[in-house]
Amino acid sequence: MTTPADTVTAGLVVIGDEILSGRTRDVNIGATAEFCTDLGIELREVRVVSDDMEAIVEAVDAVRGRYTYVFTTGGIGPTHDDITADAIARAFGVALPINETARAMLETRWKQTGTEVNEARLRMARIPEGADLIVNSVSAAPGFRIGNVHVMAGVPVIMRAMLEALAPTLKGGRKIASVTVKAAVGEGTVGGPLGRLQEEYPDVKMGSYPQMGRDRVMTELVLRSSDLARLEEAATKVRAMVAEAHARAGVEPPAED
Amino acid sequence: MTTPADTVTAGLVVIGDEILSGRTRDVNIGATAEFCTDLGIELREVRVVSDDMEAIVEAVDAVRGRYTYVFTTGGIGPTHDDITADAIARAFGVALPINETARAMLETRWKQTGTEVNEARLRMARIPEGADLIVNSVSAAPGFRIGNVHVMAGVPVIMRAMLEALAPTLKGGRKIASVTVKAAVGEGTVGGPLGRLQEEYPDVKMGSYPQMGRDRVMTELVLRSSDLARLEEAATKVRAMVAEAHARAGVEPPAED
Numbered sequence A, B: 001m002t003t004p005a006d007t008v009t010a011g012l013v014v015i016g017d018e019i020l021s022g023r024t025r026d027v028n029i030g031a032t033a034e035f036c037t038d039l040g041i042e043l044r045e046v047r048v049v050s051d052d053m054e055a056i057v058e059a060v061d062a063v064r065g066r067y068t069y070v071f072t073t074g075g076i077g078p079t080h081d082d083i084t085a086d087a088i089a090r091a092f093g094v095a096l097p098i099n100e101t102a103r104a105m106l107e108t109r110w111k112q113t114g115t116e117v118n119e120a121r122l123r124m125a126r127i128p129e130g131a132d133l134i135v136n137s138v139s140a141a142p143g144f145r146i147g148n149v150h151v152m153a154g155v156p157v158i159m160r161a162m163l164e165a166l167a168p169t170l171k172g173g174r175k176i177a178s179v180t181v182k183a184a185v186g187e188g189t190v191g192g193p194l195g196r197l198q199e200e201y202p203d204v205k206m207g208s209y210p211q212m213g214r215d216r217v218m219t220e221l222v223l224r225s226s227d228l229a230r231l232e233e234a235a236t237k238v239r240a241m242v243a244e245a246h247a248r249a250g251v252e253p254p255a256e257d
Helices: A028-039 A053-064 A084-092 A100-113 A119-125 A156-169 A187-200 A228-249 B028-039 B053-064 B084-092 B100-113 B119-125 B156-169 B187-200 B228-249
Strands: A008-015 A041-049 A069-073 A132-134 A143-146 A149-152 A177-183 A205-211 A218-225 B008-015 B041-049 B069-073 B132-134 B143-146 B149-152 B177-183 B205-211 B218-225
Touching: A008 A028, A008 A053, A028 A041, A028 A069, A028 A156, A041 A053, A053 A069, A053 A084, A084 A143, A084 A149, A100 A119, A100 A132, A119 B187, A132 A149, A132 A156, A143 A156, A149 A156, A177 A228, A187 A205, A187 A218, A187 A228, A187 B119, A218 A228, B008 B028, B008 B053, B028 B041, B028 B069, B028 B156, B041 B053, B053 B069, B053 B084, B084 B143, B084 B149, B100 B119, B100 B132, B132 B149, B132 B156, B143 B156, B149 B156, B177 B228, B187 B205, B187 B218, B187 B228, B218 B228
Parallel strands: A008 A041, A008 A069, A069 A149, B008 B041, B008 B069, B069 B149
Antiparallel strands: A041 B041, A132 A143, A143 A149, A177 A218, A205 A218, B132 B143, B143 B149, B177 B218, B205 B218
16 A cells, blocks of 8 residues: 555554454444545554453554554443553553542542542543543543554544544644445446446546345445545546446446446 | 463454444454354454454454454455465464365356356365364355364354354363342442442452443443352342442432332
C-alpha cells in the first residue's frame, strides 16, 4: 500500500470479552470507520482483543508505532474486568495514579446524583501519568490520550461523544472522495474490464461489491481517490464499461446511478 | 490467560476495505463469535485488514500459529480486489492453480443460469494447492480450508452457509455456560464486591456491562464457566451480593433475573 506523505492513518483496538463471545454486537468499529473517513483519516486496521492484560498491551504496542493515531474502545469502567488503563500505563511504562481533575469531575457528578464514592468507582479516575483527559458530554468518566493513543469507553453513545470531543484535536488527511456506479449485472461480468481500468488508474482505488438477496443481480462499483479530476475521469470510463455490459447482457440499467 | 489442554481457540481475520472505510457495517464478527461460542470454541482475537496483500499475509501468519482454528471472511470474489486466495497461497508457500472440482461446480451453476464463463469468474476457481473446498448451499463459489485456516466469503448469507458447512469438521471445546444476573444499580455500586467474588472464583469469568439509555440505571453481570457446579455456586453468591446492594440502595430488584 503506497502512503503519500500527507496520508493520515489510524488503527483501532476494540477491547472486550463480550464482543468475542458474541454476547454484544460491536457497533464501534463502524462508527470509528465513518468518523475517520469523514476526517480524511485512513483506518488501516482493527483488532478485537479480550479483557486480558497481555493481549491488550500486545495489540496497542503493535499498532501505535505503525499509524498516526490509535483509538481504543472498552474496558475503562469501574469493575475488575476494566483493565484498559492498566494495560496502557504498562505499554507506555508510566504510573497509573488517581488523576485529581478526573476525580473532581466524577465527584461533582456523583454529588448531583447522590452516588456513593467507593473504591470501584474511583478506579475510573486512574489515568496514566502524562495523559490528557478526553472529556465528553454523556459520561463524567473521562477517556484519555497518551502519545498517539486515544482511550475511549466501550458504551457506544459515550464512545461517539468522545470521538466528537476528539475531532478538533486530530489532523485530517487528504479527503478521499468516492463515486458509486451501479451495475445490473454480476461481479463476474464486470470483473475483467474493471481490473484493466484499475491498472490504468492505480491512484483511483476500485472496489466491487455484490448485492445479494434482491430480485435481480446487482453489483456496486465504488471508486475512491483524493484526486477529484482523476476520480471523475476513471468514473466516466467505468460508467461506459458498465453501459456496454448492460447492452451486451440486454438488461436495463438500474434506476439510479 | 490460562489455557487448559482441552481448550479450542480461534482467530478471525476480516478482509475488506469496505469495512475499514465505514461503507459496510460488518456483521460477520458477531456471527462468527456466536458460532464459536455455540461450539465451545473460544474466539480469542479478530483482525480487520484491508484488501492489501502484505496486510492479509501478515495477519493470517500472526494468528494461524497461535490458535486452533483461523477463519477469514471476504476477498474471494471474481474482481481484481479479491486477493484473499493469492494471499493465503503466499502465506502457505503453495501454488494457486484452477481447481477442477471448483471449476466444475461453478460451470454447472453458470450453465443453469446462462452465465458467461470468463477470466474474471474463473478467478473464483483458483484454490491453493492442497486445500479442501468449503462447499455451501447458497453460492457455487466455494471457500477452502488449508492447514487450520478456513477461508470464507464476505457476503454474510454465504459466510453463514459456509460456517454451517464447516461445523461438523471442527472439534468443539468444553462448552462454556453462562448465567446473567441483573442489578438495578450502577456498575460502580457492585464493582467492589464483584471484584472480590472474582478473586474467590478465578475459574468463573465475571463480566459487568452497564445498560445505557433506559429509564433507570441497570447493570448486567455475566458469569461464564465450563464447570457448572462452580458457576452455580458463584452465581448464588453474586445474586446475594446484588440483593444486598438493592436493599442498601432502597431499590426494587429488576422484574426478571
